[in-house]
Amino acid sequence: MGLSGYISYAIGIALLTWTAYILGLVIYRLYFHPLAKLPGPKYAAISRWHEYYHDVVRKGQFTFAIQEYHRKYGPIVRIVPDEIHIQDSQFYDTLYTKAGRVDKYDWMANRFNSDQSVFAAPAADIHAIRRKALNPFFSRQRILNLEGVIRSKVDLLVKHIDDYRKTARPFSLSRGFMALAGDVIMQYCFSLSYDHLNSEDFKTTFHEPFMAASISGHLSLQFPIVPKILFALPESWLEKTEPLFGLIFQLQSDMRAQIEALLRGADSDTKQETEKSIPNVFQELIRDPDLPASEKRLRRLQDEAQLVIGAGITTVGWALSVGAFHIINQPNIYTRLRQELEEAIPDPDQEIHWTDLEKLPYLTGCIKEAIRLSYPVASRNPRLAAKPLVYKDWVIPARTPVSMTIVDVNNDEDIFPRHEVFNPERWIDPPKTKDGSSLDRYWVNFQKGSRSCLGVNLAWAELYLTYASVFRKFRFELFETDQSDVELAHDFALPSPKLDSKGVRVRCTERA
Numbered sequence: 098m099g100l101s102g103y104i105s106y107a108i109g110i111a112l113l114t115w116t117a118y119i120l121g122l123v124i125y126r127l128y129f130h131p132l133a134k135l136p137g138p139k140y141a142a143i144s145r146w147h148e149y150y151h152d153v154v155r156k157g158q159f160t161f162a163i164q165e166y167h168r169k170y171g172p173i174v175r176i177v178p179d180e181i182h183i184q185d186s187q188f189y190d191t192l193y194t195k196a197g198r199v200d201k202y203d204w205m206a207n208r209f210n211s212d213q214s215v216f217a218a219p220a221a222d223i224h225a226i227r228r229k230a231l232n233p234f235f236s237r238q239r240i241l242n243l244e245g246v247i248r249s250k251v252d253l254l255v256k257h258i259d260d261y262r263k264t265a266r267p268f269s270l271s272r273g274f275m276a277l278a279g280d281v282i283m284q285y286c287f288s289l290s291y292d293h294l295n296s297e298d299f300k301t302t303f304h305e306p307f308m309a310a311s312i313s314g315h316l317s318l319q320f321p322i323v324p325k326i327l328f329a330l331p332e333s334w335l336e337k338t339e340p341l342f343g344l345i346f347q348l349q350s351d352m353r354a355q356i357e358a359l360l361r362g363a364d365s366d367t368k369q370e371t372e373k374s375i376p377n378v379f380q381e382l383i384r385d386p387d388l389p390a391s392e393k394r395l396r397r398l399q400d401e402a403q404l405v406i407g408a409g410i411t412t413v414g415w416a417l418s419v420g421a422f423h424i425i426n427q428p429n430i431y432t433r434l435r436q437e438l439e440e441a442i443p444d445p446d447q448e449i450h451w452t453d454l455e456k457l458p459y460l461t462g463c464i465k466e467a468i469r470l471s472y473p474v475a476s477r478n479p480r481l482a483a484k485p486l487v488y489k490d491w492v493i494p495a496r497t498p499v500s501m502t503i504v505d506v507n508n509d510e511d512i513f514p515r516h517e518v519f520n521p522e523r524w525i526d527p528p529k530t531k532d533g534s535s536l537d538r539y540w541v542n543f544q545k546g547s548r549s550c551l552g553v554n555l556a557w558a559e560l561y562l563t564y565a566s567v568f569r570k571f572r573f574e575l576f577e578t579d580q581s582d583v584e585l586a587h588d589f590a591l592p593s594p595k596l597d598s599k600g601v602r603v604r605c606t607e608r609a
Contacts, residue, residue, distance in 0.1 A: 123143050126142050126143055126178050127139065127142055127143065130142070130178065130179075131494045131497070132175050132178075132179065132181065132494075132497065135173065135174070135175040135181060135491065136170040136171055136173065136174055136175065137166060137170055137174045137175035137176060138166065138170075141166070141174075141175060141176055141177055141178075142175055142178055143178065144177075144178065145177050145178070145319065147162070148176075148177055148319070149319045152315040152318075152319075152588075153315050153316050153319060156312070156587055156596070157312070157315065157475075157587035157588040157589045157593065158587070158588070159588065160475060160476060160477065160502060160504060160588040161588075163176055163182055163184075163477065163502070164184070164505070166182075167182075167184040172184050172185045172489075173185075173488055173489070173491055176500075179497070179498060180202070180479060180497075180498040180499070180500060181493060181497060181498070181499050181500070182477060182499075182500050182501070182502070183488060183499065183500070183501050184501070184502075184505045185488075185501075186505070186506045186509045186511070186512055186539055188488060188501070189501055189506060189539070189541055189545070190538070190545065191486070191488075192480055192482075192486070192499060192501060193478075193480065193501075193541075193544065193545040193546040193548075194545045194546045196480065196482040196484075196486060197482065197483060197484065198221050198482075198483050199221060199480040199481060199482050199483070199546070199547075199548075200219050200220055200221050200480070200481040200483075201217075201218065201219045201220075201224070201479070201480065201481070201548070202219070202479035202480070202481060202498040202500075203219035204318070204498075205318060205479060206218070206219045208314035208315070208317050208318050208590060209310060209311070209314055209317075209403070209404065209407070209590075210310075210317065210324040210325075210328060211400035211401075211403050211404050212400065213394075213396060213397040213400040213401070214227075214397075214400040214401045214403070214404040214405075215227035215228050215231060215401060215404070215551070216404045216408070217400070217404070221547070224547070224548065225547070226388075226389070226392060227392065227401070228547070228548075228551070230382060230385055230387070230388045230392065231378075231382070231401075231405075231551055232551070234378045234381065234382070235551050235552050235553075235554055235555060236554065237554045239554075240451075240554040240555050240557075240558050241451065241452070241558075243285060243555070243558070244450065244451055244558060244562070246281065246284055246285065247281055247558055247559055247562050248448070248449075248562060250277050250280050250281050250284075250294060251277065251562050251563050251566050251567075252566070253280075253294045253295070254273050254274075254276075254277050254294055254563070254566075254567070255566055255567065255570060255571075257273065257294065257295075257299075258270075258273070258567065258570075258571055258605055259570075259571075259605070259608060261604075261605050262571065262605035262606070262607075262608055265604060266604075267576040267577075267602055267603065267604050268298060268299075268602065268603065268604075268605075269298070269299060269599065269600045269601065269602050270418065270421055270573070270600075270601050270602065270603045271414070271415075271417075271418035271421075271600035271601040271602075272298070272299035272300075272302060272304075272600055273294070273299045274413075274414045274417035274418050274421070274563070275293075275299070275302040275303070275304040275410060275411075275414035275418075276293035276294045276296065276299045276301075276302045277294060277414070277417075277559070277563065278409060278410045278411075278413040278414040278417075278559065279291065279293050279302055279303045279304075279406075279409075279410045279414075280292065280293050280294050281409070281555075281559060282405070282406050282409030282410060282555075283406065285377075285378055285555075286377070286378045286379055286402060286405060286406060286409075287351075287352070287355050287377060287378075287379060287402075288377045288380075289351065289355065291303075301344075302410070302414075303344060303345075303348065303406070303407075303410050304410060304411060304414055305344070306343075306344040306345040306348075307345075307407045307410060307411050307591070308411070308589065308591060308593065309345075310345060310407075311411075311589040311590050311591040312589045312593075314589065314590055315589065332346045348403070348406070349399065349403065352399055352402045352403065352406075353395065353399055355379065356379060356383075356395055356398045356399060356402070357395060359379060359380050359383045360383060360393070360395065378405075379398065379402060382398070383398070405551070405552070408550075408551075408552060409552055409555065411591050412471075412473045412474075412550075412552075412556065412591075413555075413556050413559050413560065415471050415473075415591075415592065416467045416468050416471040416473065416556070416560060417467065417559075417560065417563055417564070418471075418583065418600065418601045419467050419470050419471040419583045420463055420464065420466065420467025420468075420470075420471070420519075420560075420564070421467075421564075421567075421573075421601055421603075422575070422578065422580070422582065422583045422601045423466070423467070423470070423519035423583075424463060424519075424564075424568065425573045425574070425575055425603060426575060426580070427519065430463070430519070430521065431568070431572075433459055434459055434460060434463055434521075434568055435568060435569070435572075437457055437458075437459045437460060438457070438460065438565060438568060438569040439569065439609075441453070441454075441457055442565065442569050445569050445570050445609040449562065449565050449566065451557070451558045451561050451562060454561040454562070454565050455557075455561065457565075458524075458525050458526075459521055459525070460561070460564060460565065461524065462521030462522060462523070462524040462525050463521045463564065464557075464560045464561065464564060465521070465524045465540075466519050466520060466521050466523070466524070467519075467560065467564075468542045468556075468560075469507050469513070469542060470507070470517075470519060470583075471583075471592060472503055472504050472507060472542075472585055472592045473503070473542050473543065473550070473592075474503055474544070474590060474591075474592075475502075475503070475504055475585060475588040475589070475590065475591065475592040475593075476502070476588050476590045477500035477501065477502045478500055478501065478502070478503070478544065479498040479499060479500035480498070480499055480500070481496050481497070481498055481499075482495060482496070482497075482499070483495060483496070486499060503541055503542060503544070504585065504588075506539055506541050507541075507542070509539070511530070511531065511532075512530050512536070512539045513539075514531070523536065524536065543556075569609060570608055570609050571605050571606075571607065571608055571609070572605070572606045572607040573603040573604065573605055573606060574603065574604050574606055575601075575602070575603055576602040576603055576604050577599070577602055578599075578600075578601050578602045578603070581594065581595055581598070582594050582595070582598045582599070582600065582601060583601065
């Protein structure tokens with residue numbers, strides 16, 4: 098046998114071995130895997146290629162495919178070889194608050210290439226260390242102390258809206274909200290202002306680059322090597338491929354410079370305007386004597402900052418946009434909201450306070466509906482429990498990734514009848530489900546348990562102060578905008594409407 102014969106023989110053996118391995122893996126996953134008896138499509142038990150198809154090829158559609166599986170197979174479904182998804186709002190508390198110590202599914206932890214952040218930490222003990230360090234900065238009292246900063250940014254947004262009113266020129270209200278959220282979170286985290294609220298037509302925000310990163314996250318999940326390769330390339334190359342990455346690189350560069358300066362114990366020297374009187378989250382975090390030195394490394398803090406800032410911009414800005422559309426689109430809702438605001442704020446230019454606004458029931462209902470219909474996180478959220486879980490007649494083995502989706506709870510007709518309708522009254526006097534349970538039990542938008550949303554108090558403060566100022570002072574009419582501009586159409590972890598949406602565009606027609 099010549100050399101070519103040996104090569105052919107070796108290739109044949111390799112192919113045969115590979116075929117036998119694949120066949121054995123398929124048989125194991127179908128018949129001998131611990132999840133083999135669970136309902137679900139056979140192809141989902143075999144591989145993840147269907148997930149790749151729905152999320153990468155079809156652009157964020159796996160969440161909707163899972164809903165189809167539930168319609169066919171019932172409330173518990175094996176959606177990939179090693180993960181179960183449950184669609185039952187009654188089970189949410191069991192999985193996220195009563196299951197005890199739960200880890201995050203490490204396979205899904207690094208979709209944003211920020212694997213050292215509190216969000217991405219798979220192990221509960223590591224997450225607890227990082228979360229404990231951040232919690233004080235987002236407590237209710239700390240956000241109350243930040244209220245003056247939020248108000249100043251809202252006042253700037255109001256000023257620009259009034260400028261649009263004077264010219265009757267249409268503008269993107271949603272871009273204004275994204276600029277507002279970005280300026281607030283950057284000021285709080287780094288005493289750094291990009292002044293996005295003053296950019297022409299709110300042209301510059303971090304929403305688009307964070308959405309671009311979110312969209313690419315589906316590919317990163319399936320092929321984790323891809324982001325590592327991409328971000329090892331020169332930034333100029335990537336910017337030519339995706340111009341929006343330029344803003345992300347600028348943000349990363351600025352954060353890196355800020356953190357390096359703070360680590361050196363010096364004030365950062367940047368071109369942006371700083372306000373030293375504003376509490377600086379990362380300055381105080383670095384000075385925290387209880388935080389281990391391993392948690393204060395440059396790369397880890399940069400990952401932390403990127404996730405905190407991204408979440409602070411996209412979730413708040415999108416919730417403001419969704420709610421604003423529905424309030425403007427339904428005159429009866431706007432009229433009732435305006436009446437409540439006029440009674441509570443007789444002088445539209447008086448200083449308003451978050452604690453006073455929380456007492457307004459209809460405003461609160463509008464905000465809760467805005468959050469509910471904006472689905473802060475559109476993707477499923479897997480957890481790994483240390484002990485077996487029981488769901489009806491099924492015993493789920495310990496350490497099995499089990500997920501549920503906020504979208505499913507918010508769309509549950511037994512809890513939120515006509516779930517697609519923006520109805521602030523469902524949260525008033527007192528909110529109940531049809532079986533008499535408290536509706537607040539199913540308030541899962543900021544998630545529950547030890548991994549619930551870190552920035553919940555900041556989000557509430559921004560929503561109350563922004564809606565109260567904007568809708569007390571102005572009337573709007575929609576401009577070339579319809580419900581498809583705020584409906585969930587793609588799940589990129591962050592919710593997305595149709596990809597060609599231009600946002601919530603309006604004309605300001607009146608000032609109080």
